[in-house]
Amino acid sequence: MSKIFDYYAILGVDPKAEATAIRIAFEALQNSFPPAERDRARNADYQRLVNAYEVLSDPVRRATYDSLLVETTMVDLDIALTLSRDKIEVSDTEQRLYLLVDIRPPKQSSGQQLPLNLCLVIDRSTSMQGRRLDAVRAAVELVIEKLTPSDVLSIVSFSDRAEVVASAQPLSHKPGILRGLHAIEASGGTEIYQGLAAGVKELRQSPLAEYSNHLILLTDGHTYGDDKQCLELAARTAVDGIGITAFGIGSDWNDQFLDQLVAPSGGQSGFIEQPKSVVQKLQESITGMGTVYAQNMRLQRSFPDFLSLEYGYKIVPFAQPLVLDDSVIRLGNVEGRSRLAFLLEMNIRPQTTERRLSIPINLVADIPARQMQQQTFNQNVRVNVLKNAQMQEPPEPIVEAVRMLNMYRMNERVWEDVEAGELEVAARRMRHLTTRLLEAGEPQLAQQANFEAERILQAGTMSLDGRKKLKFGTRALVTRTTYFDNDDND
């Protein structure tokens, strides 16, 4: 992609801004440079600013620039970067900074509607018998109704071995799929790898590049001894563009494992408390699959030395902690009409002099509609280090997101405390969480937290059920805030 500076972004004005607004914006930004730094030849940032103003303040040059911009935005994503504050103090200690990254597909594009290549991998171990398996069957029938004839569906069931219930086939053969579905019988243990491997094999029957490929795992138990194999498989398949979604039913499954399993593809892991909610969860997760604008979006973890990334959290289209221990951070897909938003929590190393810091946000994605692989989208966000940085009101969306995420992490820390045997600390933290949940208007979660605080003191641990309710309940809070409610479809 040829490099065209976004002059409007440099000046922080709307592309429809009038000449006066552009002049005011320029003067304000110019004044933010100390006089000594206003040297176009030596200061690249200042030069970019002046260039932007020279082009946009001249009607003829601006018109030419606008016409170029239209062409480039066709392949561009709309990426908005919001910092918790853009001025920080000169300080001899580390400081915290939050960055919200909000990515939207270009307005004109509706994304390419790729047919779905979907594999449902269903746990049929003994514990699934009865209501759980019945609910899964009902949910799958509903999913089949939602799919179109060009979509490909396969179903695999597994216990300590896997069976192909319905091999990968276009949806025109519904009766066969339904027969297989109803013949699933519960018995045996849980070896997730068996199911995953068979599922991936079914997905690979179709040419992956021509489909939006997803594997949905539904399980209710711990896998035995094959965790590592599962994670290796998930990492390999993510590279080939297979997304993994995983749902745990009931309370006796390993949430940390499912989180790790979906991480390589930027997928979702979820908790299904009651068998009857299987239908709803499954339906939610397949909505939007297929209308993909950008696939396999990832953030390069190449930040300058002055910054350390502490935590990352995907907020839209679903809430999921990001895995940061790789050179790229996997973010999943930008679905047709929806956004992809995530929050980064960063620490800025001690800054002893006034300066400007530039934080690069380098994203890479494949754009199937344009047959473009590894398309890069690079932007920078700037922070001024000042001797007397005024207190700034942080932007509301960031405050709300951090408020909710902080509750999720308080709950995670309680668990760490419990595992370390620090029961009093754990219970105190859980009581704090109770208060915060009440403040946030979540009386049910608050009640659960309060109950678990007591239980930690009395029984030395949390209930399995309560632990999952709180973990996934607090995780989902962020998507309920006004700014990240995914119901708005504009």
Next chain:
Amino acid sequence: MIRCIECGTNQYIGALFCTECGAFLVAQISKGKTTILPFSEFAVHAPPPPLTKEELETAVTPRQVTFVIPSSRRRLQLELQDEIRVGRADTETIPELDLSPDDGAGKGVSRLHASIKSVKKGIVLIDLDSTNGTMLNTYRLPPNRPYPLKNGDEIRFGDLLTHIFID
């Protein structure tokens, strides 16, 4: 570093919420204290008001009390003359509210767990120094002290949640 004025722990400059207690740190800096949000009247650990001796005198009129136990979907109505004992039946005594059918043993209900009494002030709940304790809404009762009950209160005997409705 900055200090959270609610719990006293050190937090990074620029942090928005306290990692320990969850307080909003920006409100502390700009306004001197945390914003009071709706629901804070729920004050989780504040005890219900204590009762005077006179208020605790036994009442004469009998009351109808309904217990709803969500986990076992059981609902039962009892007449409260002067006392309803709560616990699990054994060979010697059968408490008026016997929680054995609700998996009382599994949920940590003591044989003689608590007592509900009708007094001048209204109806009170007393934990009888049970093994796993009694919670009234979000407050954990100290043993052997009466606390007033309201219609619709939630009581936990050990791990067993019970709603109480008073006519």
